[in-house]
Amino acid sequence: MSAVEILQAFAPELVLFLGALVLLALDMAWRRLGEGKEATILSLAVAFVILSLLVLLGFGKASALPIWGMLASDQFAFFFKGLALIGTGLVLLSSYRYLEGHTPYRGEFYAFLLLVTLAIMLVVGAVNLLMLYLAFEFLSLTSYILVGYLREEGKSSEAAIKYFLYGVTASAMMLYGISLLYGVTGTLDLVKIGPALASSGAGSWLAFPAIVLLLAGFGFKIALVPFHQWSPDTYEGAPTPVTAFLSVGPKAAGFAVLARVFITALSRFQPEWVSVLAGISMVTMTLGNLVALRQENIKRMLAYSSIAHAGYILIGLVCLVSGVTSNFTGLNGVLIYLLAYLFTNLGAFAVVIAVERATGSNRIADYAGLVKREPLLAGAMIVFLLSLIGIPGTGGFVGKFFVFGAAIQVQFYVLALVGVINSVISAFYYLNVVRHMFFLRGEEKPIAVEPTLKWVIVASLIAVFVIGLYPHPFISLGTKAVQILGAAF
Secondary structure (H helix, E strand, C coil): CCHHHHHHHHHHHHHHHHHHHHHHHHHHHHCCCCHHHHHHHHHHHHHHHHHHHHHHHHCCCCEEEEECCCEEECHHHHHHHHHHHHHHHHHHHHHCCCCCCCCCCCHHHHHHHHHHHHHHHHHHHECEHHHHHHHHHHHHHHHHHHHCCCCCCHHHHHHHHHHHHHHHHHHHHHHHHHHHHHHHHCCCEHHHHHHHHHHCCCHHHHHHHHHHHHHHHHHHHHCCCCCCCHHHHHHHHCCHHHHHHHHHHHHHHHHHHHHHHHHHCCHHHHHHHHHHHHHHHHHHHHHHHHHHCCCCEHHHHHHHHHHHHHHHHHHHHHHHCCCCCCCCCCHHHHHHHHHHHHHHHHHHHHHHHHHHHHHCCCEHHHHCCHHHHCHHHHHHHHHHHHHHHCCCCCHHHHHHHHHHHHHHHCCCHHHHHHHHHHHHHHHHHHHHHHHHHHHCCCCCCCCCCCHHHHHHHHHHHHHHHHHHHCCHHHHHHHHHHCHHHHHHC
């Protein structure tokens, strides 16, 4: 590739990197931020995200050839880069004034959000195991910092320590899996690993332990059982905008890497990893939903909900391998589900942020009578919760329709049945929040909602309904994005 083509491919990442440097420089120059200066830094952060997205859409060059043998610039990577940028933009807007009263170091926060997004964009394009590991570590380190950002608050520090300890363990296991593959094949290139394993006598008996070890690293980011233990405490203790980001950003990156590595490098061992992923999917969605039933803190409830949804999404990847080609390819269901989940979950967390700022609490009991205090929050929350259940007319329904449809088409009836039963179970704890908001009496003091939060909530509502009522463009987008991986498989 020429220098111009490489620059085009890397332009969105360069914009984010330069943006983070500018924000850090301004924060150092201004030291302590007043309201006006914080608004300026937030505006610049959002502007850099929008610019990066425009560059990605307008000038990003898709190519089947990897850059320096390390990073792909294909439609699959473009989809996840766009997903990360949109999610970051919404999280940035949700973050305005949230840190006020918690920490004086607010400017750095926005810079780190840009850096963690840059890390995700590198992760989803990695086609070399070394590049994959380095990008994953970049993502992990920036995530640890954001989770423990409120250094004066015990819960935030505790959440960061637990996240870090689980993270380094998962990272070490993933690195060991990478070393096994490299030791057998002599290459770190995902495309070359498959043929090298096929020609190696030791490849067959080393493939399964490598798959399990790689799953530990990928499953940690996705919060799959049994790699989910960090999730509830981290979600509860982290700043709520960071919790919102963790629920969609690293999760999407984890699924992107899981799909690319397993389909490109390990497709020869489909029986092994299909069986493992199918079992993990069923256990993950079941444990997530059953434990969520007993939660009294809405952030912990959404943490277990996020675990359950990881199990649903995994169905799409499991069902890809049967080789049935139709509208339900499995992998396109993963992308469609992640797109719908992005707006649904970030919208729900925007409501949580608004209520937390007004009440200082995240207890579900404090949502009592919310419809009288702020009808917009209550009305929006019920839509987001119905989308998480998978009610027709919402984006969540389209996502579940495609992953469950893929399972039925390849005759994984038990997997589909477990998914449907778990969706019914999830309705109990989602509708419990609705019961508090609409049918229980609580405080009647009105809740003031920041204009930026209102924009996030309204934009998320519109997206959830558009995806649910007019899904065709998003289905086409997801199907087009997975074609390169489908061809490789």
